[in-house]
Amino acid sequence: MTEAAEFSVVVPVHNEAGNVAALVGEIADALDGRAFEMVFVDDASTDDTRARLMALKTQYPMLRVLGHRSNAGQSRAIRSGILAARAPVVGTLDGDGQNDPADLPDLYRQLTRADAPHGLKMVMGRRASRQDSSWKKFGSRFANNIRKRMLRDDCDDSGCGIKVMHRAAYVMLPYFDHMHRYMPALMRAEGHGVEFRNVNHRPRGTGKSNYTNFGRLNDALSDLRGVMWLIRRRRNPGGADEY
Template sequence: MISVVIPVHNEEKNIEPLFREIVAALEPLGEPFEVLFVNDGSTDGTAEVLRRLKERDSRVRVLTMDRNRGEAAALTAGFFHARGEIVASMDGDGQNDPAYLPEMIRRLREGGYAVVSGWRMKRKEPLLTRRLPSWIANRIIGLVTGLRVHDNGCSLKVYRAEVVKRVQIPHGFHRFIPAIFGVKNHEVAEVRILDRPRRFGRTHYGLKRTFEVLRELLTIRFVLGNRVFYEKALLAGGLISGLLAVISLLSSHRPFWAPGAFLGGSFLFFFVWHNLRRFNQAQKEGVFHVRELEI
């Protein structure tokens, strides 16, 4: 079976056209599939559209989050509830074209890959607020994680099911898929896809996401290593830097830059420690609470 996971937040006008495209793309494969819509705290008519869609087609499954928890939690919920041995993900705004799914599924199976990732061409988004920050972020993410994927931000991806059930993804860390799943360079293939403009509704992205990317970039190397050891080491480093800052402030013989340097160092240690601790807590407690709609 093939599972398609789609987080949606206030996408009432995009859902039905997108579902029709998914059906048109997957039915010719002649194998069973399901489409999991994860309603992430929508406040428009999304819930009603999903209910009507499920009434008409048994291949539709609807997971309803207890509140708006963000794309990372919604993806995790869909991944952990998916029944297929192949799991695809895509955005609910219609910018990802489902017509590429058959080719991506074929590449996954024939090449023995863990993931096949979309690589958006001719993006239909503003240069300064979306495309340029994305280009910079992708290069930095590749350098930091060692996984050279051209378009980490593209939600159109196809995975082997066991890959996506390895990690609970906290808010913000979905930008590091598939590195966060422990995938290596030889396990990833990319398929060039044409980007489409959003058909209805308003984008949920903006420059404020840049801060989140930077925050997670400071933490991701520790996430990919021994997380528990690094959490303790970062806490110890922060405490030592803070202690040195206090000693420097009390000392009459100190370089003028020392207090600021120690305070800045302790802030950085604690900032990264807090983010890594958030990731570790997510693995213990989970990041989603959902109920499945039954008709």
């Protein structure tokens, strides 16, 4: 199944031992009947996340487990997974169980539909009803409003982890830490189309978030300047023809 996969699902995880078993099962159920693989990337967890994933490989032969030797962050874990993915279309979702794997088929169909606009390379989720604290939602709204105004990427929810994209388009994007929060802007800077779709959002399963509002804001202000510089310095030839 994995050798002929049409869809790879990449999940970055760090200290999510209590969530991975349920998440693996939900992904398998959501994509039952498709040729797919799951690539879980353990970002140097200090709990038994990796051991629990390895124990699931017998039950789920489409599961692959990658492990970082050192903690490198969510964007690097996503990149490691996508680089290792075998399918031309890749989906991502967070490892805390808040993204609903049941949304993956709809995102995949929207991206690959026959009448999709030319150049459409990514469909990104938009959490219609976030199941987070008021403080966390306030921090996200504040950061999203600044980012959207500065980058004009039409993205209302850059922190939504569930998205589906063409692998070939992703690997051509410039890599930097926290790039997963700027995917629509980076895709559009390359001339690719991006669409959005409302998705389900659930309370966290177990464990605790690896981020804080202040930590996100501090990173976001620095990253935003860098992304604006990258976009200004890119030159798009509109494609290349061989003669």
